[in-house]
Amino acid sequence: MSRYKFILFGAVALAASGATFAFSQQAAAPAMPAAGPSAFEQFVAIVKAAKPGAELQAAVSAINEMAENGDPAAMMMMADLHRDGKLVEKNVQTAVVLYEQAIEADRPDAATRLGNLYRQGAAVGLDPGKALGYYEQAIAAGDAGGKAGLAGLYAAGLSVKRDIPKAIALYEESLAAGQLWAATMLGDLYHQGEALGLDPTKAAGYYQQALAGGDIGAKAGMAALYANGSGVERDIPKAVALYEESLAAGQVWVATKLGDLYRQGESLGLDASKARGYYEQGVAAGDAGAMIGLAGVYRDGKLVERDVQKAVALYEQALRGGRLDAAARLGDLYRQGESLGLDPSRAIGYYEQAAAAGDAGAKAGLAGLYATGATVERDIPKAVALYEESLAAGTIWSAAKLGDLHRQGAGLGLDPSKAVGYYEQGMAAGDAGAMMGLAGLYRDGKLVERDVQKAVALYEDALQAGRLDAATRLGDLYRQGKTLGLDPARALGYYEQGVATGDAAAKAGLAGLYAAGLSVERDIPKAVKLYEESLEGGYIWAASKLGDLYRQGEALGLDPSKAIDYYEQGVAAGDVGAKAGLAALYANGIGVGQDIPKAVALYQEVLADGNSWAASSLAALYLKGEEAGLDVNKALDYYEQGAAAGDAGAMAGLAALYRDGKLVAKDAHKSAELYAGALQAGRMDAAARLGDLHRQGKTLGLDPAKAVDFYREGVAAGDAGAMMGLANLYREGKLVQRDVAKAADLYQQAYLAGRETALANAVGVLLSGTKAQQVQAHALIARGQAENAPNIASALANAMFNGTGIARNPAGAIDILKTASAKGDAQAASTLIQLYVQGRGDDVRRDIRLAKATLASVASLIPQEEREGEELLIEASTASSVEDYRAVAQKAESLQPAARATLVSRLAGANGNAYVYVLQDGLKGAGFYDGRLNGVLTSQTIRAFNRFCDQRDRAEPCRTGPLSWPARNVFVEFMRETGS
Incomplete structure (x- = not known):
């Protein structure tokens, strides 16, 4: 009975070498003299044909018998068959035994085959460290294939330190010894160019040398050059043709390359739907690369319906077929966990499996787990070490990951200054991710001096290098327009470019343009639709943007009660912005019952997660004090906490406290210093x-x-x-x-x-100018009416009352104000009330009853604070005693500073004595007046007012007396500035 058990399979194509692609050329056995060579060659021809039937079975049996009888060529053939599992049961250990016996029978090329097998390591259950010894044994025996195998170790850094010059020297020696396929290997190395410190333009010469020698593997290499435009002019049709020729010549793995090209579709002028067919052709032939390609198609849901389970099965199949990088892909999938219906805890096992086999991508994936603490305890030093190993092994995008980690600096116990170096290292190697990271530094002015133009250039480079999300980043920059010295109109084009590639973030950016009406006509329904599509595409931050829109409710024609669902959706996905939005709902009682403690708790969670900007939101809440059941003094603490962390919003908030003297002593210089800091920080x-x-x-x-x-x-x-x-x-x-x-x-x-x-x-202001400017004013009035701009009715009425740039028509002015008031125009209503309260000669009779009736008719249409201001104006117009004036002044104190200033500016026309009382009170508070508060314009009051104007460098407008419009404006300006 045979020592080597074998099982015949169906019609499976078999190359005489039986080697996998990676070693297809060096595995080719030279013609060797053996007993009965003509008979052996006949058997080999039958095996190559692989035509099912008795003859094939007999040929394999005969070769097996010859191997048992000590024929070295037969031993090599049977070892190849068992190694690849073609026509016989796959048995790597049996192949190893046969190769060892062939070495003893003076076949040095068997040592090369063993090196090739051991090089695959864990994938075939062998120790990869032994590959080096076998290659050196083959070289010592004079086998040129051993040099090529050893060159492969040095090229990849497997079991030895990576040494590209040494690899090249060994390949050159193999080539000089007549191993023409070594030219293909040299082409492959030079193809990688600067990443290996080589001249990529030399690759084409080596491939052409190999092609001239009949090496079919070189066709695929040459095709890759044409596909990428590396060292030759890019020519997709030529690349496809060469790949097709290579595939027809039996290079089954080339089906994967064709699948990869066709998968890019219209961008290469190809039919994307054909990609699946090429991948399936490769899978049917047992090519693990095709399995990975087809898995990617099912993983992404492009070209076919998304099927994560099918993708997992294909990656598993590729892993069993020796593609250890499939373990890394499986790790990437499982890492996403429940979102894909997978167990995230399994990710680490796959990453470790691939990392143990030396897969650099898996080390990077494992580093990602330790960097984030996903399913493992967070370990930044371990993450850095793994990324460093991955980078040293040639995974250039790990440089960007290291940049991303170091950029976070002290928070991770790392030196942030190193981030720039890592990004530049990745960028020099052409990594688009590194370009993105470095662009972000220049955009934000962190670690480097801010340089928006440099950021734009880097994003453009990344976009050209295939990082389609760079279009979105460019849209985000251009959207800020003149702030950054850019043309905001270009944002639209970049966002649309990103949307065309299916980038969910680009849809959100475009939605933002339509929501704000930037560079496009405002379109809230379109904005909502785009945000919804972005959210469905996995851009979780779109949920908070939708919450922000719905939170504005009726003002945008939306249902504010829907905001909470969007915010909660964002919170569930881990978006801190959504948590802050939810806090705002509870703080203001929008769509939910007002719940200040809940709002505070949510903001505190956001702050605790390291988002210093939440301190400003907490401070704003605490500023409400007793009204919100909070300690107003804590507002100062939160502003100081945020400002210390460099948050521009907190600096601005703290500056306002020092400006107004609220919770702290008034300090204009400190306020200015804080505002300057906020400005420097981008506010x-x-x-x-x-x-x-x-x-x-x-x-x-x-x-x-x-x-x-x-x-x-x-x-x-x-x-x-x-x-x-x-x-x-x-x-x-x-x-x-x-x-x-x-x-x-x-x-x-x-x-x-x-x-x-x-x-x-x-x-x-135009109405106060020349006649030509008055004409311009009326053109703007027409525009304002067409665009429903606020306060236009009042401006037109004022022009009609005075006959400025238009025929004088007081009755028409009143009609315009009444019509606008009925439509909810608060300014028109306010103007009308002012007219009825103070009168306007023969044009409008003073009529408090009409003032009250006008307010009653629009009360439900104007904000509460404005309504309270109008009520107080009407009350003040009838005040006639010091007690009445004092009551008006006290009630005015309850208004917000801006509303109080507006009331005072109108008070002089409604009741001069009430205005003088407020003026005296304000001057006394500012230290200019020490007389009685009686509402009488005494000489003492006038002198105090003049001193006040002198100190403000406003003596000129005050010369016309405290009750004149110019003088009143000086006092009202003071009230607005100081909040007094």
Whole structure:
């Protein structure tokens, strides 16, 4: 009975060498003299044909018998058959025994075959460390194939330290000895180019040399050059043709390469639907690479319906077929856990299996587990070590991962300055992920000086290198427009480019444009639809964006009660932004019952997770104090905590406290310092706040000339508040020469930047200008009416009352105000009430009854605070005693600073004595007046007011007396600035 049990299989194609692709060329046996060579060759021919039947069975039996009788060529053939499991049962151990016997029978090439087998290590149940010894044994016996095998070890760094020059030298020696397939191996190395410190343009020469020698493996290598445009001009049709020729010549693994090309579809001018067929052809031939390709198709759900279980089965099959990198792919899938219906705890086993076999990708995957603490205890040093090993083994994208870790710095016990080096290392090797990481550093100005243009260039490079999500990052940058010195109109194109590739984040970016009406017409339904699609595509942050939209409710035509579901969906997926959004719902009682303790708890969770910006939200809640059942003093603690962590929002909040003297002693210089820090940290609206502070000049001990520069800085960054501040300076001629045109232009810029009331401001300043400017004002009124801009009705009514740029028509003005008020225009209603309260000569009779009736008719349409202000104005208009004036002043104190200033600005026209009482009270609080509070404009009051104006460098407008419009504006401006 035969010593070597074998089982015949069905018609399976068999190469005489029987080697796998990786060693197909060096495995080819030279013609060897043996007993009965003609008979052996006949048997080999029958085996090669692999035609099922008795003749095939007899041929295998005959070769097996010859091997048993000591024929070395037959031993080699049977070893190959058992090694590959073709026509006989696969048995690696039997193959090893036969190869060992062939070595003893003076077949040195058998040592090379053993090196090839042992090199596969755990995949075939062997020790990869023994491969080196067999290759050296073959070389010592003069087998050139041993040199090629040893070269392969040095090229890959398997069992030896990676040494590319040594690998090249060994391949060159093999080539010189007539092993032409070594030229293909050299082509493969040079193809990798700079990653190995080699000249990629030399690859084509080696492949062509191998092709001239008849090596079919070189066709696939040459095809790869044409596919990638590496060292030759890119030519996809030529690449496909060469791969097809290689496949027809029996290189079954090339079906995978064709599948990979066709899978890219239209981007290469190919039919993506053909990819599956090529992969299946490769799978049918037992090619593990095709199994991996087809698994990827089922994993991604592109070209076929997504089927994770089928993908897992194919990866498992590829793993059994020796593709150890399939274990890493399985680790990647299982790592995603429940989202794919898999057990995440199994990921580590697959990663360790592949890592033990030296798979660099698996080491990187394992590093990812330790970096995040997913299913294992978090271990940053271990993660770094594994990424370093992976990088040393040639997994260049591990450099980006190391950059990402080091970028987090002290939080992970790492040196953040090393991040730049890792990113640059990856970028030099052409890794798009490293380009993305380095772009992020330049974008944010972290670890390097901020350089938006450099960030843009790097994102563009990453996009060209295949990182399609870079289009979304570019969209995000361009969306910020003038703030970064970029054209915001280009954001749309980048987002659409990302959307076309199926990037869910790009859909969210595009949704953001439609939600805000940036570069496109505002379209809330479209924004909602895109966010929904983005969420379905796995972009979990879209849930919080949807929550933010629905939270605005009726203002956007949405149901605010739906916000909570979206936020909870985001929270469940781990999005801290959604948790903050949910906190805001509970804080304000939107769609849910107000629950301040719950809001506080949620914000504290967000803060505890390292999100310092949540400190600002907590501070804002605590500022409500007793109204919210909270200790107002804690607001200061939270602002200080956030500011210490570098949060711009907290700096701005703390600056406001020092500006207003709330919870802390008033300190304009400290306020300015904090606003400057917030501005430096990217809070562009802080420029306007700095402008507002410096505008007060000597009053606060600041340089008023700097106000203009701060406003201009904010304007350059696209901040609407800064546009308004600078426009006000040009309108008033304060710190700059009065310029109606510049003021109007800035107001219009502010309108386009989202300050809806600014269009009416532009109208107002133009109406005060030349006749030509008044014509412009009426053109803006028409535009405002078409766009439903607020306050336009009041601006038009004012022009009609005065006959400015239009025929005087007081009755028409009243009608316009009444119509606008009925539609819920709060400003129109306020203007109408003001007219009835103070009267306007023969145009409008003073009529408190009509004022009250007007307020009653619009009360449900205007905000509560505005309604309270109107009620107080009507009450003040009838005040006639010191007690009445005092009551008005006390009630005014309960209003927010801005609302209080607005009331006071209107009070002089409604009741001069009540206004004077408030003026006296304000001057006394500021240290300028020490007389009685009686509402009488005494000389003492006038002198105090003049001293007040002198200190504010506003003596000129105050010369016309405390009750004049210019003088009133100085006092009201003071109230707005100080919150007094």
